[in-house]
Amino acid sequence: MNGAAAILKALEKQGVNIIFGHPGGTIMPTYDALYDSPIRHILVRHEQGGVHAATAYARASGKVGVVMATSGPGALNLVTGLQDALMDSTAVVAITGNVPQALIGTDAFQEADVCGITQPVTKHNFQIRDVRDIPRVIAEAFYIASTGRPGPVLVDVPKDVQLAPFSGSFDVEIDLPGYKPTFKGHPRQIERALEALAKAKKPVLMVGGGAQHASAEVIEFAEKSGIPVIPTLMGLGAFPGTHRQFLGMPGMHGSVAANWAIHNADTILAIGLRFDDRVTGKVSRFAPNAHTIIHVDIDPAEIGKLVSTAIPVVGDAKWVAAELAKGARKLSIAEWWQQVDEWRTKHPFGWNSKPYLQSQEVIHAFWEATGGKAIVTSGVGQHQMFTAQFFKFDKPRSWINSGGLGTMGVGLPFAIGAALARPGETVIDFDGDGSFQMTLQELATVKKYNLPVKIVILNNGFLGMVRQWQDLFHARRYSEVYLADSNPDFAKLAEAYGIKGLTLSDRGKLAETVKEVLEHEGPVLLDCRVHHEEGVFPMIPSGGAAEDMIIENPREAVEAGD
Amino acid sequence: MRHVVSVLVQDKPGVLQRIAGLIARRGFNIESLAVGRTHQEGLSRISLVVTGDDRVLEQVEKQLNRLIEVIKVTDHSEPHVERELALVKVAVPGMEERLEIKDIAEAFRARIVDVARKSIIFELTGDSSKVHNFIEAMRPYGLLEVMRTGAVALSRGEQVLKVREKKPAV
Ligand SMILES: Cc1ncc(C[n+]2csc(CCOP(=O)(O)OP(=O)(O)O)c2C)c(N)n1
Numbered sequence: 148m149n150g151a152a153a154i155l156k157a158l159e160k161q162g163v164n165i166i167f168g169h170p171g172g173t174i175m176p177t178y179d180a181l182y183d184s185p186i187r188h189i190l191v192r193h194e195q196g197g198v199h200a201a202t203a204y205a206r207a208s209g210k211v212g213v214v215m216a217t218s219g220p221g222a223l224n225l226v227t228g229l230q231d232a233l234m235d236s237t238a239v240v241a242i243t244g245n246v247p248q249a250l251i252g253t254d255a256f257q258e259a260d261v262c263g264i265t266q267p268v269t270k271h272n273f274q275i276r277d278v279r280d281i282p283r284v285i286a287e288a289f290y291i292a293s294t295g296r297p298g299p300v301l302v303d304v305p306k307d308v309q310l311a312p313f314s315g316s317f318d319v320e321i322d323l324p325g326y327k328p329t330f331k332g333h334p335r336q337i338e339r340a341l342e343a344l345a346k347a348k349k350p351v352l353m354v355g356g357g358a359q360h361a362s363a364e365v366i367e368f369a370e371k372s373g374i375p376v377i378p379t380l381m382g383l384g385a386f387p388g389t390h391r392q393f394l395g396m397p398g399m400h401g402s403v404a405a406n407w408a409i410h411n412a413d414t415i416l417a418i419g420l421r422f423d424d425r426v427t428g429k430v431s432r433f434a435p436n437a438h439t440i441i442h443v444d445i446d447p448a449e450i451g452k453l454v455s456t457a458i459p460v461v462g463d464a465k466w467v468a469a470e471l472a473k474g475a476r477k478l479s480i481a482e483w484w485q486q487v488d489e490w491r492t493k494h495p496f497g498w499n500s501k502p503y504l505q506s507q508e509v510i511h512a513f514w515e516a517t518g519g520k521a522i523v524t525s526g527v528g529q530h531q532m533f534t535a536q537f538f539k540f541d542k543p544r545s546w547i548n549s550g551g552l553g554t555m556g557v558g559l560p561f562a563i564g565a566a567l568a569r570p571g572e573t574v575i576d577f578d579g580d581g582s583f584q585m586t587l588q589e590l591a592t593v594k595k596y597n598l599p600v601k602i603v604i605l606n607n608g609f610l611g612m613v614r615q616w617q618d619l620f621h622a623r624r625y626s627e628v629y630l631a632d633s634n635p636d637f638a639k640l641a642e643a644y645g646i647k648g649l650t651l652s653d654r655g656k657l658a659e660t661v662k663e664v665l666e667h668e669g670p671v672l673l674d675c676r677v678h679h680e681e682g683v684f685p686m687i688p689s690g691g692a693a694e695d696m697i698i699e700n701p702r703e704a705v706e707a708g709d
Numbered sequence: 710m711r712h713v714v715s716v717l718v719q720d721k722p723g724v725l726q727r728i729a730g731l732i733a734r735r736g737f738n739i740e741s742l743a744v745g746r747t748h749q750e751g752l753s754r755i756s757l758v759v760t761g762d763d764r765v766l767e768q769v770e771k772q773l774n775r776l777i778e779v780i781k782v783t784d785h786s787e788p789h790v791e792r793e794l795a796l797v798k799v800a801v802p803g804m805e806e807r808l809e810i811k812d813i814a815e816a817f818r819a820r821i822v823d824v825a826r827k828s829i830i831f832e833l834t835g836d837s838s839k840v841h842n843f844i845e846a847m848r849p850y851g852l853l854e855v856m857r858t859g860a861v862a863l864s865r866g867e868q869v870l871k872v873r874e875k876k877p878a879v
Contacts, residue, residue, distance in 0.1 A: 262723060266730055271777045274722070291777060324872045325719060325780040448771035451764070 150278040151176035151309040153317075154242065155184040157285035160317050163213050165189060165204065165567055166242075167197040171217025172257060174244030176309035189567065189596065192588040194221050196560040198228025199586070202237045203547045203557075203564030207522055209360060211238045211293050212564065218245045219257030222303070223264065227554060229299045230268040234551025235356060235381060238297035240288050241269075247307040248276060261303050270298030278311035283319040290321050295328025296357070296446040328445060332462030332470065339458050340416065340441045341474045347414035347439070349483045350374050353397065356381025356550065357419020357444065357464050362543035364468035365418065366390075371475035375487050377405045379420050380535055381550040388539030389519070394491060398426040400532040400683050403494035403698060408487050409434050410693035416471075418443045419464040422453045423551065424689075430454060432692035443467045494685070494698060496536040503678045504654040506530055506605040510537040512661045513575055513603065521545065521573040524561035526582025527553045528612035530605040532683045534577045556585030562600040563592055573601065573665065580606040580634055590644040593670045601664050602672040604637050607679045615682050618702065631679070641672035652676035711740070712766050713785045713862045716755040717870045719778040720746065727776055728755060737761065737769050741793075741837075741859025752780070754870070756861045758837070781870045788865040794858045795840045796822070797831045800851030810850055817843045828853055836860070 148156070154177055158166070167189045170178040181188055191197040194216045201212030212232075216222050222243040232239045246255040262274050271291050273284050281304075288300040344350055352374045358365050362385045369376050369392055376386045377394050386393060395402030397409055409415065415437045420426070421444070427433040430453050434440070442449075442456040443464060450459040460467055498507040510533055513521070519539055524547045525531040531548055540546045547565055549557045562576035583604055593600055608631025617625050638648030647667055651660045651674070664671045682700045687693065718724050725744060732739050740758035747754050759769050766784060773782045785791070797819070801807050807829075814821065814831050817839065823830035833843050837860050844855060 263726065266723070266727060267734055323777060326777045446775070448768070448775055452768060452771075 148313050149176065149180070149309065150281055150304065150311050150313050151180040152183075153278070153281045153313040153315075154285065154304065154309070155180050155186060156317060157282045158213065159184070159186060160282070161211065161285065161289045163211070166213045166215050167191055167200045167204070167564070168215030169194050169197055169217070169221060171221045171244065173218040173246055173306045174215060174221070174242075174309075176306065177215065177242070177244065177304075189563075189592065191560070192591050193586065194224035195228055195556070196563070196586050196589040196592065198225045198239065198241065199231065199554075199557050199560035200564035200567070201239050202228060202232045202235075203524065203561035204568045205238050206359070206547050207544050207565040207568035209544065210568075211240055211289055213240050213242070215242045216244070217257065218243060218261065219259045222261040223259055225301075226265065226268055227552075229265055229301065231549055231552040231554045231557065232299040233268055233270065235549065236297050237299065238292040239299040240292050241299060241301040243301060243303045244309065245274070245303050245305040248305045249307070251305065261301070265301050268299070269301050272301040272303065274303040274305070275308050276305070278308050278313050279315050281308075281313065282315060282317045283322070286319050287321050287323060290323070291326060295326075329447070329461045330463050330466060332443065332460040332467040334470070336458060336460045337467065337470045337474070340460060340471065343414055343439045343441060343458060344372065344374070344416060344478065345476060347478065348480065349412045349436075350414040350416065350478060350480065351394075351408050351412045352376045353409070353415060353417040353420060354378045354382040354385050355418065355420025358382055358385045358468065359543045361385065361419065361465035361468045364465055364472055368468050368472035368475050371472060372478050373480065374416070374478060375408055375484070377408065379423075379426055380548070382420060383535060384540035384543045384545045387541040389541055394487065395496065396535055399428070399687050399689070400536065400685065402491075402496060403685055403696065404487055404490040406685070406687065406693040406696055407490050410436070411486070412437050414439045414441070416441045416443070418468060419445075421449045427453065428687050428692045428695070429690050499703060501678065504652055504657065504675060505681060506533045506607070506675070506677045507537050508654065508657065509603065509605060509675050509677065510534050510577060512657050514538045516661045516665055517573055517575075521575050522547065522565045522569060524548060524558050524565060524574070524576045526558040526579045526585075527555045528579045528582060528610070529607070529615060529681065529683045530577050530579045530582075530611070533605070555579070555582040558582055559586050559589045559593070559602065562602070563589060563598055566598040566600050567596075574599070575601045575603060578602060578604050579611065580604055580608065580630055580637070581610045583637075587640070590641065590646060594644045594646055597669055599668060600670050602641075602670070603664070604672065604674050605677050606634065606637065606674050607677050607681065608634065609679055611681070612683070618680075618682065619686075620688070637672060637674035647671045648674070650674045650676065710760065710762060710766070712759045712761075713789070713791055713860055714757045714759055714766075714769065714773075715783050715785065715862055715870055716757065716773055716779055717747070717781040717872075718753050718755060719780065720751050720753045721778050724753070724778045727778065728773065731772055731776065732757075732769075735768065735772055737765065741857070743859035743861050745861075752872075756859065758860050780872055783864070783870055785862050785864060787868070789862050790865060791836045791860050791862040792834050793837050793840050793860045795833045795844070796856045797833065797844060797847060798853040798855070799829050799831065799847045800853050801827055801829055802850070806850055810847070813846050817846070819843060
């Protein structure tokens with residue numbers, strides 16, 4: 148056995164059965180070993196597609212996603228995806244080849260300082276310099292990636308290490324004296340949290356991406372206490388979108404009820420979230436009436452980083468939520484609910500019906516037709532926000548999007564990863580015409596493995612979200628956002644890859660088209676020609692607060708003459 | 710506020726780069742950084758002098774703790790010993806100044822480690838303010854070169870930085 152075979156054996160020991168990747172010179176020994184390995188390899192057409200697919204695989208399955216790439220250009224194509232996984236706390240292990248050790252530092256062909264470059268975009272990285280270290284380092288990489296606050300770990304393996312003979316054992320001990328994630332929250336802090344909640348008159352529960360694995364416990368706590376629940380963009384699905392205690396997501400394009408509830412709340416219990424500026428707006432004006440913020444997070448560095456916390460609880464969301472649920476009492480907050488309900492009824496997410504096809508109704512139609520039973524991905528932009536607003540996610544791990552980094556192009560590779568993680572389930576990628584074109588080469592991957600993903604392009608012919616900002620804040624000076632003049636015919640493009648392609652512009656045909664897409668057994672691309680000037684609302688302008696929320700599209704108010 | 714922070718780290722390739730990178734990325738203000746091996750194999754110790762309010766300090770400590778190779782971080786707010794070493798090359802224009810310079814050096818207990826016709830190198834240890842004051846006292850004569858190590862520190866008494874006991878894996 149050589150080092151390359153040892154890498155695959157060590158991965159097998161970690162329960163890996165799928166690797167996303169792309170071969171190249173310095174990783175060839177491992178690709179050669181792959182030929183004899185039971186691990187399935189998914190050949191992507193660009194390493195970025197591979198790392199995004201691995202990310203979605205991890206988020207949809209709860210396991211670790213694995214991606215493999217060659218040195219230099221291959222490894223560097225992972226950078227965006229690693230940062231994406233870092234910001235959305237996703238367990239990914241990347242294996243990269245590197246030039247032989249004798250050539251490191253000589254500007255050798257396809258050499259790059261991959262460990263140096265990926266240091267800020269990974270939770271940790273390793274370079275294996277001795278073939279005997281392979282089993283231990285791989286085990287440590289998986290341990291680091293999947294425990295504590297999950298994140299991406301890169302393992303760089305010079306080619307000579309892959310080729311060196313290996314004869315060691317795979318029963319290894321992890322040796323990480325500096326890495327001891329806290330799992331159990333402090334019981335006294337949990338008691339204090341429950342006491343504070345019992346006293347609260349206007350409490351809310353905010354739930355983030357860190358609670359996706361804690362859904363059952365969060366629901367139990369919420370139902371026992373009767374608290375209004377606000378999942379963040381990353382938390383959607385961890386608490387059911389159709390639940391009567393669900394207020395919608397908070398933040399820039401969040402619901403009126405969620406933002407006003409946070410603004411007026413006296414006590415906030417936040418589980419597994421990090422108070423991103425897209426959630427808080429201007430931090431100094433965030434939740435001005437909350438005298439008590441209880442922050443549950445597994446990463447102590449998140450606590451007090453942006454928002455001052457009265458009761459910090461460092462621990463795993465699932466463990467802490469279960470403890471909270473055990474001690475929860477029904478809160479007497481009837482008056483508060485009355486207020487919250489008023490906001491909710493007065494300002495639901497909605498759209499003014501227009502004569503042309505609208506993104507919102509397309510998403511809504513897919514939600515209705517699937518009964519919400521789907522794994523949904525998106526790119527970044529207006530279509531992403533519309534999806535978050537109009538697809539009601541009832542199950543955890545069902546909404547996979549790029550929250551922290553906002554990476555255009557994740558939609559299709561995320562759908563690929565999700566489809567491989569959970570075969571048999573419906574996977575829909577609501578994508579933007581701009582975002583989709585950043586990674587569309589992965590249509591080939593969809594075709595190669597006949598993955599039955601439903602790609603729904605909400606094609607507005609613009610970089611819509613940027614256009615919206617230009618509309619509102621740059622006097623409608625639409626600088627470099629027009630795509631329609633040069634977009635491909637997406638349906639034909641799909642057909643060119645051997646994938647069924649459809650185009651929809653007549654809103655009268657929406658229902659039947661949705662049915663056709665969902666009933667088709669293999670992959671489908673549906674190009675929805677939606678109106679080019681739709682806006683996402685409500686909107687809190689960047690750096691603003693709940694009071695600055697623009698509830699309805701000001702353009703439409705003007706155009707309607709009021 | 711000025712804080713001296715000690716960091717016990719695993720002596721692995723790239724660890725210094727990780728720490729320096731983290732400090733730069735997070736925008737922390739670092740006055741000095743000193744690093745050296747400890748008496749225990751595989752462990753190094755780093756001293757950082759950080760300026761900022763309590764919130765900044767808390768973030769520095771927490772972010773450092775997130776690094777896998779960082780074993781322990783401590784802020785020396787408790788009684789501690791702090792020292793810095795400096796080598797200071799001072800210009801000596803003439804006989805008269807030579808005597809003055811030597812007087813000043815004596816007051817600071819600086820040692821002469823090199824004497825040339827027109828310069829002297831002094832070696833000085835002390836806390837950072839002593840080093841600073843010495844340098845300022847020599848400035849009028851002409852400073853030719855100054856090399857400071859940055860502060861290093863140990864807590865007084867029994868308190869030590871050490872590897873924690875192994876906790877059960879999660
Ligand atoms: C890689 C990358 N580049 C640029 C941006 C900035 N950006 C955010 S949204 C957006 C427009 C996205 O357009 P499209 O995918 O067509 O979606 P729409 O907003 O029209 O729904 C851009 C350019 C980004 N988020 N990611």
